[in-house]
Amino acid sequence: MSTRTPIKQEMINDIDQLEAEFNRTDEMDADDGSFAPPPARTPKTSKTTVGAPSPRVTVDSERTVKRVTLAPLAGRPSPLVEASIARPHERGVLSLDDYDEPRHVNIPLDVARNVARLSWGLELPLKPFFGVMGVAPPPGWGRVTSVAPQAFAGNLDNKELGAGATLFLPVFVEGALFSCGDGHGAQGDGEVCITAIETALKGKFEFIVRKDLTFRYPRAETPTHYITMGMDPDLDQCAVIALRDMIALVGEKAGLSHADAYMLCSIAGDLHITQTVNGSKGVHMMLEKTLLA
Numbered sequence: 001m002s003t004r005t006p007i008k009q010e011m012i013n014d015i016d017q018l019e020a021e022f023n024r025t026d027e028m029d030a031d032d033g034s035f036a037p038p039p040a041r042t043p044k045t046s047k048t049t050v051g052a053p054s055p056r057v058t059v060d061s062e063r064t065v066k067r068v069t070l071a072p073l074a075g076r077p078s079p080l081v082e083a084s085i086a087r088p089h090e091r092g093v094l095s096l097d098d099y100d101e102p103r104h105v106n107i108p109l110d111v112a113r114n115v116a117r118l119s120w121g122l123e124l125p126l127k128p129f130f131g132v133m134g135v136a137p138p139p140g141w142g143r144v145t146s147v148a149p150q151a152f153a154g155n156l157d158n159k160e161l162g163a164g165a166t167l168f169l170p171v172f173v174e175g176a177l178f179s180c181g182d183g184h185g186a187q188g189d190g191e192v193c194i195t196a197i198e199t200a201l202k203g204k205f206e207f208i209v210r211k212d213l214t215f216r217y218p219r220a221e222t223p224t225h226y227i228t229m230g231m232d233p234d235l236d237q238c239a240v241i242a243l244r245d246m247i248a249l250v251g252e253k254a255g256l257s258h259a260d261a262y263m264l265c266s267i268a269g270d271l272h273i274t275q276t277v278n279g280s281k282g283v284h285m286m287l288e289k290t291l292l293a
């Protein structure tokens with residue numbers, strides 16, 4: 001059963017305050033705010049792996065940009081979740097013209113059978129992953145919002161980053177200061193009404209310092225695909241960022257020219273809308289590893 005709750009003025013005030021804060025910081029530069037790009041410098045690299053009882057990061061003592069590789073190998077959802085809240089503001093894909101009050105739905109999870117039971121009888125397979133995985137931003141960025149994903153990753157909400165995936169992250173401060181959360185039992189590409197199946201989640205992470213990598217933006221791999229990402233308030237720019245990074249990756253892996261890599265991305269790569277609701281939207285491009293073998 002779902003319940004419908006009247007909108008309260010304090011809810012709208014909180015949302016307005018959040019949106020105002022996001023819009024304000026979005027205009028700041030690297031000295032004052034959180035949304036400017038990282039400094040133009042050539043990063044060093046580091047790496048990390050997932051499987052340890054608790055997350056750990058091994059990096060140099062130098063405070064230089066490094067890389068962290070992350071793989072959530074074992075995520076288990078809690079037995080009950082409160083999920084799918086359509087909120088009365090414009091961060092969902094649909095507007096107040098479609099929904100003028102919030103909706104709060106409890107979705108029972110059957111962990112033994114790995115399914116969520118929806119109110120109309122559908123049993124949805126669970127595909128758990130952490131919506132938030134990231135490291136500390138560059139110190140010059142100051143205080144940043146946890147809502148919008150950026151170069152340090154964070155609120156990626158990328159459903160491909162489940163058990164067995166590897167996430168490559170730039171490291172901007174000594175020790176990386178990796179954190180994770182925002183457990184999702186299942187989510188569609190886009191996360192269109194702001195929430196996935198939000199649930200408590202436990203995971204094991206292995207961290208490996210990589211000094212052989214030089215890129216400055218998150219990338220990922222699954223056992224079958226390479227993944228590049230783009231985050232920006234403009235969805236078109238998200239696509240451009242993800243595409244350009246995949247062209248670079250193809251050049252690195254297969255030695256193709258820019259034009260040939262661009263063509264390969266067009267005939268064999270897949271652009272996915274990661275999420276549309278985190279202020280900075282997300283697009284990720286996937287390309288089968290076998291195509292570059």
